[in-house]
Amino acid sequence: MNPTVMLMKELKSYYGNSLNYDNINFSDYFRTLSSEGARQSLLSDKKFSDIKKQIGELLSQTISAYTGYESTSVMRDTANDIFTSILYSLDMSLFPLGSHENALEYIDENTIDTIYRDGQRVIKQSVFECISLLVKLKRSRINFPDKSYNAIIDGEILSYLKKYDSIYFAHGTKRVFSYQSVNGCGGYRGVLHLKKYLENLIFENKFVNQYDENVIQNLCYGYCEANGLEYNDIKTNIYSIVLMNMIFADMAEKGGLEIEKNDAVKLTRQLKKYPEPMIRKMILASAEKISNEGYVQLSAVRLAGHLINAINNNDLNKVIYIGELK
16 A cells, blocks of 8 residues: 555554644744654655755745846845745645645645645735725724824835735735734734734724714823823724723723723722732623623733733823713
């Protein structure tokens, strides 16, 4: 029986081995998956050797194209970027396959050139998806004059897409847009980073837009006034202010967005009597009452520390707005 023609599930049965998922890293997916497959004898030694050889050949070809076919050598940093870009394309071809086993079987059955071309197609499709998400983001935008928030929608994201290089710098990430989503995009690179970022902002917009825009503008204006900020330069994620106001109002048993000073003082005094882990549980419990969306729960986890520090330092104005909303 020739194991090289078996399906992956048959290979596992034949060798009595399976993949150790702890050795597989989605940020370096192709390399770690193929290495684990070779370690578990799910890829033959010859196939694993061919993979490395073919990647080297593809790297040389891509560098040659980068130099206009005038040279096969470039600066080390450039060569490293091109190499990482190739690996990113290989990664992208595997992500849609649904499982590590399916991805490894696909690697075993195809050449690096084929896998790379498939990865490039997935990247191009992801770029189109980002364009569609940007349109959706614009349609859901919050009516608020913050310059950083509007800059990403009106220019920064489109500029990134126009400059995105799927051949020589596919892994490139615009790590710091002028306006950040509450939940980060860690572990995502290149166009997948942008896609995750857009999805985050669309959710945040939808959450904020459940309230009348005048209420949101009054909330943010009061926040800016309390913190000495210009109304068009809030320097804070708008969704985070809305969510934290909702959580704190719920903890004060008021509901909605509005928190009056007396209620804030009373609740703060009570919370200071509790250990930090208990306060965190109370914050998360309120978040669950507000929404069962996973994004909201993760946001509450990320923001809980800021609220606890503000309580301990008598500086609630840094995370919420205390006052009447007209």
